Amino acid sequence: MPALLAAVLLALYLWVGSQTLDSIERARVNLDFILSATSRHVQLTVVSTVLVLLIAIPTGVLLTRSFARRISPPTIAVFNIGVAIPSIGLLALFSVVWDIGFWPAVLALVAYSALPVLRNTMVGLQQVDPTVIESARGMGMSKLGVLARIELPLAVPVILAGVRTALVINVGTAALATFINGGGLGEIIITGIGQNRQLVTVVGAVLTAVLALLIDYLAGLAEDFLRPRGL
Amino acid sequence: MTIKIRLENLTKRFPGEREPAVDSLSMEIPEGEIVILVGPSGCGKTTTMKLINRLIEPTSGRIFLEDEDVTKVDPDGLRRRIGYVIQQIGLFPHMTIYENIATVPKLLGWNRAQISARVDELLTTIGMDPATYRSRYPKELSGGQRQRVGVARAMSADPDVMLMDEPFGAIDPITRDRLQNEFLRIQSEIKKTIVFVTHDIDEAIKMGDRIAILRDHSHIAQYDTPEAILVDPADDFVAEFIGRGAGLKRLNLSRVNDIEMSECATVQAGADRDEVRRALGETDRCVLVLDEQRRPRRWVNADHLELVGGRSLTEIGLPADAVVRPYSTLSDTLNEMLVADYATAIVVGDDGVYQGVIDIDTINEAVRGMRAAERSRLADRLGEGG
Numbered sequence: 001m002p003a004l005l006a007a008v009l010l011a012l013y014l015w016v017g018s019q020t021l022d023s024i025e026r027a028r029v030n031l032d033f034i035l036s037a038t039s040r041h042v043q044l045t046v047v048s049t050v051l052v053l054l055i056a057i058p059t060g061v062l063l064t065r066s067f068a069r070r071i072s073p074p075t076i077a078v079f080n081i082g083v084a085i086p087s088i089g090l091l092a093l094f095s096v097v098w099d100i101g102f103w104p105a106v107l108a109l110v111a112y113s114a115l116p117v118l119r120n121t122m123v124g125l126q127q128v129d130p131t132v133i134e135s136a137r138g139m140g141m142s143k144l145g146v147l148a149r150i151e152l153p154l155a156v157p158v159i160l161a162g163v164r165t166a167l168v169i170n171v172g173t174a175a176l177a178t179f180i181n182g183g184g185l186g187e188i189i190i191t192g193i194g195q196n197r198q199l200v201t202v203v204g205a206v207l208t209a210v211l212a213l214l215i216d217y218l219a220g221l222a223e224d225f226l227r228p229r230g231l
Numbered sequence: 232m233t234i235k236i237r238l239e240n241l242t243k244r245f246p247g248e249r250e251p252a253v254d255s256l257s258m259e260i261p262e263g264e265i266v267i268l269v270g271p272s273g274c275g276k277t278t279t280m281k282l283i284n285r286l287i288e289p290t291s292g293r294i295f296l297e298d299e300d301v302t303k304v305d306p307d308g309l310r311r312r313i314g315y316v317i318q319q320i321g322l323f324p325h326m327t328i329y330e331n332i333a334t335v336p337k338l339l340g341w342n343r344a345q346i347s348a349r350v351d352e353l354l355t356t357i358g359m360d361p362a363t364y365r366s367r368y369p370k371e372l373s374g375g376q377r378q379r380v381g382v383a384r385a386m387s388a389d390p391d392v393m394l395m396d397e398p399f400g401a402i403d404p405i406t407r408d409r410l411q412n413e414f415l416r417i418q419s420e421i422k423k424t425i426v427f428v429t430h431d432i433d434e435a436i437k438m439g440d441r442i443a444i445l446r447d448h449s450h451i452a453q454y455d456t457p458e459a460i461l462v463d464p465a466d467d468f469v470a471e472f473i474g475r476g477a478g479l480k481r482l483n484l485s486r487v488n489d490i491e492m493s494e495c496a497t498v499q500a501g502a503d504r505d506e507v508r509r510a511l512g513e514t515d516r517c518v519l520v521l522d523e524q525r526r527p528r529r530w531v532n533a534d535h536l537e538l539v540g541g542r543s544l545t546e547i548g549l550p551a552d553a554v555v556r557p558y559s560t561l562s563d564t565l566n567e568m569l570v571a572d573y574a575t576a577i578v579v580g581d582d583g584v585y586q587g588v589i590d591i592d593t594i595n596e597a598v599r600g601m602r603a604a605e606r607s608r609l610a611d612r613l614g615e616g617g
Contacts, residue, residue: 135321138286138394139335139384140311153325228325230368 001217005210012206019199028191028200034207040183041211044102044174045167048109052166056114057159060121061147072122079118082111087173095180105182109173113166120162124155153228160226164219171212185211234297235392235424236260241282241292243275252278254448255292261441262391263422269435270445270452271472276428279449280394283426284313296392311335314385314393314423318400320377322369328354328380329365335388353383356417375406382414386421396428411437432473436461436480444469457484462605481598482562487555487578490597492587495575497521500528500545504536507544511536517573519551519585520544526583527551530573554579557586561597564589 016029027033056079063072082090090112094104128151136146152159178186185208192201236259243253253275260266268276281287283294285306293302301309322331329350336346351361357379369377378398385393398414399407415438418425429435435442436457443454446468453465461477461484464470473480496510496518510518517532522545531548538547553571555564555578567576568591578586 129319129321129324131317131319131321132323133321134286135315135317135319135381136323136334138284138310138315138317140307140309140338141334142307145338150323230325230327230370 041185045171048106048170051110052114056117060118064125079115083115100181105177109170113169116165117162120158124158128154157227160223171215233262234259235262237295239293242290244290256449264440265425267435267439267442268428274445275449280428284310314390316385316395316398318397320381327366332384332387357383393425483560485561488557495588527577
């Protein structure tokens with residue numbers, strides 16, 4: 001996978017190098033700008049995903065506890081709203097009710113990608129074999145001990161799958177952050193479209209795609225690495 | 232007889248259910264015995280067992296461990312003192328066999344060397360080589376091995392009391408039989424107090440020092456030794472639950488070394504024909520040919536001797552293959568006998584050396600003796616009671 005992505009980037013580089021660029025194209029298609037846009041894009045993705053983990057995993061854990069059986073459906077409904085609204089609308093909404101820039105964009109991404117992590121956390125915990133939990137409780141593990149040492153480790157593969165989904169959603173949706181001045185690789189694409197410079201559009205689009213595939217690949221590696229042995 | 236567990240008017244009512252699952256159960260469980268809770272499904276036997284370690288909290292009533300009232304103590308601490316095995320075993324799939332068995336010792340704060348030594352000791356006890364199995368994961372084991380590890384895990388912190396809910400339920404019949412025997416062997420050494428739940432009366436008779444037959448709401452229909460229950464069921468419910476063939480089941484309770492063996496005529500494999508004829512002269516049937524190590528080889532009678540002249544004694548006659556051990560049950564022995572050519576089972580020691588034979592008369596005699604003993608014991612007890 002990394003070799004394929006490197007080949008794509010090399011091909012892009014050679015193709016751009018063979019073209020003569022005008023001033024608009026040079027303003028966008030240069031290493032400094034590309035690097036800063038890419039790093040912004042990665043920041044948007046990583047910061048929003050980390051926030052999603054901090055919010056959705058504890059919420060998922062709480063909602064699967066027996067005392068939360070009643071409040072679980074309404075809470076999921078709230079998380080559902082984020083996904084139900086189209087992503088571009090969500091970004092616009094945040095810019096109107098709050099502000100434009102990096103943080104509103106991050107929060108919009110969080111709202112958009114929290115559900116898969118929440119849902120997978122809950123599913124991951126619910127699919128733990130109840131007899132395993134019973135035997136752990138029967139041996140005198142506390143409820144918290146069972147959660148930390150049995151339930152969460154056994155739910156890790158499913159939770160990680162949710163995190164991977166959220167990452168992929170975020171890296172893709174972050175391309176829209178530019179509409180509310182959030183930066184990222186979307187800025188290159190928008191310029192290309194707005195100024196009718198196909199080369200710029202293609203560079204932005206290819207870079208976005210390569211980044212998304214790279215992040216998905218890394219998330220896959222992390223999934224394999226973090227999955228508990230013995231499962 | 233010391234009482235290890237005492238249940239006093241234990242009642243469990245689940246919310247939203249009219250009838251209690253367990254209704255005012257009082258019961259005493261003696262130290263070092265296997266007490267079986269057996270009954271039809273839905274009778275509350277599993278609920279009763281879970282009330283003892285308070286996985287299910289009783290609605291009312293009290294639980295005593297020895298003389299300590301544990302109805303209100305910290306349940307996690309209580310459970311660390313009580314071994315627990317369930318039918319599905321519930322090994323932790325993401326932990327190695329070592330980590331699984333080390334669970335309770337770790338909770339109790341043992342040091343690493345202690346835990347390591349204990350795990351190796353237990354693995355050896357259950358017949359699994361520590362070096363091979365310590366770092367395996369549960370999915371790499373067979374069903375029978377997982378079940379053994381489940382029992383080892385329950386014994387890890389050496390609890391006095393163990394609760395076992397159909398521990399051999401999900402295993403094929405052959406492995407189950409072997410595991411039951413293995414467990415009885417271990418129990419004869421460790422002498423734990425065990426509460427054992429099953430729906431299988433045959434397992435109850437085989438495993439139990441005492442059986443409590445439960446009907447709905449965990450009402451005790453009869454609580455007695457397997458022998459007494461088989462000979463003298465308290466009522467129709469118990470009789471029906473035991474089912475047909477109580478006499479045959481009774482044979483499961485006695486072993487070969489409990490009864491008097493018979494002798495039969497034997498000759499050495501190297502003996503000449505005259506010697507065999509002389510031995511045969513003492514019996515109208517046949518002689519047992521033993522090899523140099525006195526292991527049984529063939530049954531030979533007069534006709535065999537006539538038919539084949541030159542061949543050695545280990546090649547003529549019929550194979551001596553209905554062989555039982557001193558600790559085989561009479562039921563297994565009877566079975567061997569029925570399929571054997573001479574309706575006689577040969578008893579050999581662990582080294583394979585001939586000890587004696589058992590035939591149908593021997594068993595008949597033994598059963599008659601047992602029944603008489605049981606009756607007189609019951610009569611004595613009724614006499615005391617009245």
